[in-house]
Amino acid sequence: MNFEKTVKQSLIEKSKEVNPPQKLKQKVLNKIEMNSGLNKIKKRIVAGLIVIFLIIPTSAIAYQAYLADELYGSFENVKNHFASATIDSYMLLNAKLLQVKGELGKEEFQQFKDHLKIITGVKIDYGNQYGNIDFDLLPQDKVEEIKNAMMVVQPYFDRLNGHESSNDMLSAEEYELYIEALMTYEKILVQSGINPSKSFENTDVKPELLDQFLNARGIIKDVDNKIMTIASDSPFPIPNFSINNQNIEVDYVVLTYLGSDIHGNDSNDSEILLELAERLQPIGVTPSAIMEVTFDEQPQTIEFQIMNMQRNIYSKGSLEELQLPTEKGDYLIVLLGEWGDEKASYSFIAKVID
Incomplete structure (x- = not known):
């Protein structure tokens, strides 16, 4: 399965109504040292x-x-x-x-x-x-x-x-x-x-x-x-990220949906979604690191997919099992959650380093 189809299946669906969030990402305390040269303006x-x-x-x-x-x-x-x-x-x-x-x-x-x-x-x-x-x-x-x-x-x-x-x-x-x-x-x-x-x-x-x-x-x-402010009526649940019990800063994008299957396959927006992987600031992680993600409002269900930049799914499962890859490289991580009738995907890039 090529990367476009993989991303489509993971991230998008055709819908009659779209609720784009005003704030596309949140900053949390970063205690993992990253290459400052890769830091980007929000x-x-x-x-x-x-x-x-x-x-x-x-x-x-x-x-x-x-x-x-x-x-x-x-x-x-x-x-x-x-x-x-x-x-x-x-x-x-x-x-x-x-x-x-x-x-x-x-x-x-x-x-x-x-x-x-x-x-x-x-x-x-x-x-x-x-x-x-x-x-x-x-x-x-x-x-x-x-x-x-x-x-x-x-x-x-x-x-x-x-x-x-x-x-x-x-x-x-x-x-x-x-x-x-x-x-x-x-x-x-x-x-x-x-x-x-x-x-x-x-x-x-x-x-x-x-x-x-x-x-x-x-x-x-x-x-x-x-x-920068975080509105009290944020249109999507706010995630908190940590790796090996350390809070981290994550540059992520949220897509929200209403009332239909989050795993929908039909969309003409693959070009934008392919750009997603290029626009996000990666987080630097060690091989096999354990990531924990909690939300200010816990979802009814939450799943993840990890795919590498060679356009293949590396792993997928429930959020409780989110272990990052052992091989060095960049990976697109997608969290798929449901909150009643609302569904959302949170996407970010992890760079596995030595």
């Missing part, structure tokens, strides 16, 4: 690059395309500019825009869309194959235009991610420095030829840009720590 909706993990029914595609078209013109236009674009990701972007429209008032959404359109327009004109911009190559008036647009839309992104507004949490000077740090971080990715959807180390950054990159990343992380 996934967020920022600067028009909306990274989401949603499932939408195939039948929705025909009538949902207009919002994304208002920003990008058409999928064909996006594909011509960004080599990594897929129709799945375009439809998922559109689904997120529909969510945004439902959560913001009419005037707020119009302001959000108008300024987001400025950002996406500049990205189409000047962005690289990943949609990122080297701002050093833009005319100064364009740099100011996109900076001003980012200053308007970033608080909306914060809210939609379930965080406090960075504009409210920071002084005017701090907020401007934060937006400039986001732009600096983005341009250095371009100048260093880095694919932002994959893990990378500090050594992948051009040496002459490293100090500037670390400074920008430090500002972003400081702001992240200020604005």
Whole structure:
């Protein structure tokens, strides 16, 4: 069985209603030392690059395309500019825009869309194959235009991610420095030829840009720590992870479902799910380590699957038996749980090291 089919069987189902969580991951205390070069800025909706993990029914595609078209013109236009674009990701972007429209008032959404359109327009004109911009190559008036647009839309992104507004949490000077740090971080990715959807180390950054990159990343992380909150009405049970009785930090993604089989096999979203394994920050573990996972609300049933990056299922079973592999390498771990009529999958990457 190939990797696409394996991931489909483990993670997705076709459903009439999707409840995407506002917060896609939670940070818990990490007592396992990891390579700091692999640490990544948290996934967020920022600067028009909306990274989401949603499932939408195939039948929705025909009538949902207009919002994304208002920003990008058409999928064909996006594909011509960004080599990594897929129709799945375009439809998922559109689904997120529909969510945004439902959560913001009419005037707020119009302001959000108008300024987001400025950002996406500049990205189409000047962005690289990943949609990122080297701002050093833009005319100064364009740099100011996109900076001003980012200053308007970033608080909306914060809210939609379930965080406090960075504009409210920071002084005017701090907020401007934060937006400039986001732009600096983005341009250095371009100048260093880095694919932002994959893990990378500090050594992948051009040496002459490293100090500037670390400074920008430090500002972003400081702001992240200020604005990240866990809503009391979180739409999914929060897991706590430990290995060999030590609490650990896990970068995970949640997919939630309503009322149907969590092991469904039919979906057109395999491209997005394949990207899942590349986007998550791995946790470093020792061979045969024992992982324990508890939830703030215990599920009725919970199962796991472990699959390697050679597209094969390594092991599966009940959560009580979750022993990590003995062989070195990266593994995608999927926890499948049921809470009454609600079902969810929690996915993360474990790197088995010596």
